[in-house]
Amino acid sequence: MDVKIGKPINIAIDDLTRVEGHGNIKIRIENGKLAECVWEVVETPRFFEVMFKGLSIEMVPLLAARICGICSISHALASARAIERALEIEVPGPAQKARLLAKHAETLQSHALHLFFLVAPDFLNAHSVIPIMETHPHVVETATRIRGFANMASDLFGGRTTHPMVIKVGGLTQIPRKRQLKALAKDLDATIPYLSDAFDLFKTFTMPDFIRETEFVSLKGKREYPFIGGDLVSSDGVVKKEDDYLAMTNEYFVDFSNSKFSRLSRESFSVGALARFNNNYELLHPKAKEAAAELNLKPGVHNPFFHNLAQLVECVHVMYESKEMITALIDSDITQHETPYRIKRGEGVGAVEAPRGILYHHYRINEAGKIERSDCVIPTGQNHANIYYDLHKLVEKLIADGKEEEISRLAQMLVRAYDPCISCSVH
Amino acid sequence: MKYLGITLERPKIGVFGFTGCEGCQLQIANKEETLKNLFNSIEVVNFREISSDGCDDYDVAFVEGSITTESEVTRLQKIRNQAKILVAIGACACLGGVNNLKSRFPLSDVVKEVYGMHPVDTGPVRRLQDVVSVDIDLPGCPISKSEFEWLVRNLVLGIKPQFPQYPVCVECKQQLNSCVFDMGMMCLGPVTRGGCNAICPRNRFGCWGCRGHSEEANFESLMRILRERGFEDEHISERINFFNAFNGIL
């Protein structure tokens, strides 16, 4: 092998594009060796934990939603769940279903946005989706259809596509009427065929070849592929209760990031679609398993670029599962949509699988129904460390392979594969 | 594009985010059905959230988020100097938004609470207009895509957009909603700028004032009404200050 003592390479990507929020990649290679490689989170913090302080519990889901413009439904759900657990109340069955449907709508919305608008341009040699509208109109049409359904569903179950107001402590402000559900089911039926177009597209993309052994953390499903609440599990065998999330996240500070880092059994761990897929593959909808097979995706994947494919498989899962749930709702009595509650002192944790991974909200309520303390642990926050170590390994590998010219592009793609939601992580 | 014989220019636009949730930027990319037409009538030259193409030659800047650090001030001033028209989008940019809730506590306590001894750069929450001059406020949390498109159409035609001066109630009644007051809930609709089609009351949820106050809103009367209906001041104040839309009323 030629030993190249090349020029020093300095890669500084300020404000990485096509991700949510502000983050920088800095890579310095000197004498053919990696001298510096950081994933800098420069987003300005908003201090949500302070903002919650002293607020009435009824405002919490509303404020929590504003943590993130993409996964606002997850934040609303996690916070509502935390409060409900603190008050020790159960949400009525139909409302639980409707909440999960809202969750699914968001997953679909978010995954499709990421896959088609943020990721696909990398594989189609474009800067953004705008030229793709001309060059690959069917890609955009597929995205439009899938997201169109997702938007309709979140309008229906959340009140609007971003920052839902329907999700409230105790349940929902209202539940869609059967006529609306039927219309939604019809739209879903018309949308499902577009999935195969999406698959045809992604089958033509080759994910970069890169593996780093990783610990994956997610909710642990019992009978269903998990999205809202339950035990926590890691692929290294750690299992914990929802309330014990701090033992799962172990946040710490690093000096180049405004977001905290996390670790569990190893230096870092990963959450998100791939983690859910790896940890709960058996519980996927049969159609989703078929889809995974089509992509040659099996549980135990340790290539972070495969996050993208796991997202696609989850799209299949949520669409088929939504279909079944909508049908079930139409066939059942759905008048009950909220549980009345009495304010009391308490403390609760809510864990929810946001599109980008497991999300925790934790509140302590005083007897007047005001928030005393709050804590939110964001999926991207948990991923930062993993991104950081992945980047190191990726750059080292590319140097070893003599592919320095690829570093910038692949480094960006790697970060993007995690679909980071940076402003959310620096909430 | 031509309109009655006048050639219409496609304005070059840039979209920028400051301290906020990026939900407003997302709305612009959302509802793809009209995206193609949207990009036919404007030229997006800088939109980090969806595009890697970035240049600084824009006429119209859409700016999301509030301003909380000095480096943001400098960045915003640069944008202001470049843009012919600067549009503040969303409650954070127009009003300070929910970010302002942190201002209830001293800044040093705020940092200590979340970051301990870890140093972070932060400052008081400012609206865009506290820092630079703003030409248009596009309200909402988040903004609505249809209103954004309406604004774009106005910009392309070269018309100064006229936002509703009336409160949310007008549109709420037009949706045939039951007034949430009748159902025992609080609502800021009577003093909040309309234009959102009363989306919250439509979902059986009182308005929280995300669009800022309506022109010449009658706060005294509303306060009387709220108190008469048994809402406590503490509760009212929480609601009124949520989006920082009604400074100084309670």
Next chain:
Amino acid sequence: MLFKTITKENFRNMIEGIMENNEVIGPKSRDRDTKGAKIYRFLKLNSFDELEMDYTRSYSSPKNYFLPFKEDLATYDLRDTGWEQEIRYTIHPRIIVGMRACDINALLKLDQVMLKSQYPNPYYSARRRNTVIIGLDHEPLEDCFCRSMNTDTAFHGFDLFMTDIGEKYFVAINSDTGYMILNRFDSCEVGEEDQLLYKEVRGRIESKFKTQVDITIVPELMDLEFESDVWKRWGDKCLSCGSCAMVCPTCYCYGIEEDIDLNFDKATKRRFLYSCNLLDFATVAGGHNFRPEAHIRLKYRYYHQFRGFVEAFNQSLCVGCNRCGKACLAGISPKAVIDDLIGTEKR
């Protein structure tokens, strides 16, 4: 006028029969207020069971089925320097069930403006002609003052008008369409007993009016008390939110807006119902506002209802349903304002 009776069972068949091929609008409820009472609105019915014949008062009047809150007046295809305009007034036939006498009288008042004036409104006219109205009597609520406004009974302006006489409805027929509809389903001639029952019900209804508003000298008072501080007092409460006009069965002020699509090749001219209580109702070029203050706008609404319309048509525009009074959070109701103006309310 012709009268018949129809059993409740047959009435159901009738509505279901109509529903098969037509859009049927009727009172429906979804929400309940804090006291547990239902809140009704006029909406499209998908089945007979959704129709609530014992409804009290709809929150908003069915006016919007004749004067929609928003309505496209014309569309344009724009090209180069010019355009082609398209106007359509075609409207599908529609049946409204359960309209009250006051609401029917409200339509008659709107007819004066929209049909019988110098420039008839073709959009309204199309809707009015293609709507079959089936009215329904009810016992007055606490605050109904239609009696005072002389609108508690309807003698025309509907196709069928029904009064619940127990097992059956007593039906007044006022149009050929109404006659044909009724004839297609089993109806009976009016028997002696029916007539007695009808008289009894009418009598009961009439005896139950509690609220009275004396409007005999109100038109004059509107001028005489134009500068009165009564207006200021009520105006200070007014939220200028336009709710009163939106729910009112007769308020018809509107505005026009034009819009263009993102491709700049199609345009629409749209009418939207407005309210004279809204701040910018009377602003003109140069920013001058003829009615800049809430109390002046509030006064104007009353002025138009109780004075201007009287001058033009010899009747008040108000029909006494008190929807605006109910909808107004600040508690401004015609009864209270007029009493105050006359001086009967304790100051």
Next chain:
Amino acid sequence: MSKPPDFNRQTILMQSERGFKSEIIAAIPLTAKEKLFHIRICDPCERENFTFLPGQFIMIELPGCGEIPISISSSTSNKEFLALCIRNVGKVTGMLHRLKAGAIVGIRGPFGTHFPMEKMTGYNVLLMAGGLGIAPLRAPIYWANNHRSDYKDIIILYGAKEPEQILFGYQFEEWRTIYNLNILTIVQKADKRWPGRKGIITDLFGDIHIEPDNTFAIVCGPPVMFKFVCAHLSTLGLPRQRMFVSLERRMHCGMGKCCRCNVGSTFTCLDGPVFDYWTVMNLKEAI
């Protein structure tokens, strides 16, 4: 009160909702803010049938932009085109100012009442305008010229803010000499180059002789002007019913439906914009 010309039902629908496609054939800048538009109804037949009386207005529409009321300021006998003098104040007027000859706009009308020129036969006519108020006066001026022998003395008093804002100044000489009218102008503010009078319009009363028993007055301008001018005229002994003013209100339909122009119990678009001053005095909040 005079009614606008009668149409049969068909034309009412046509005119009230559909309007006429019309071409801008000229857009002539008058001052920094005002332009004079010559607009020709496209269809020759419709053009031929379009008649109006002095003081009436039309609704002019730019599809997709908006529709606004504008007084007609051309001669009733001009069958070629309508002249509209429009000040750029906002959305529609601003867009109009950008349009070039050849653009097609829509017009509906004519609407409203007119100055009762027929009643003035045998009288002196005093026309008074402030600023843009001269726009609706051009039609009566042309009318008076066309029927010059019907009227005795015709005097125009015109007040503007500054000399640069005087509208139609280029026509004054023609009006004076050929039309045989007396026209006096006054401006509020001017530098030395202005040879004429400085002051407000009522100052001009000293320069003319008014025979109260023998005169009709027409007053157009901002509402404050009505008050002063009409009060002054009545102290001179002119009956209020012989003074005519044109009111401005917000209008969306021109047909007495939108209520935006409602003053008291009267619709400015149907019963106005031209009112005699006695009526105006009896209208609540008219001025």
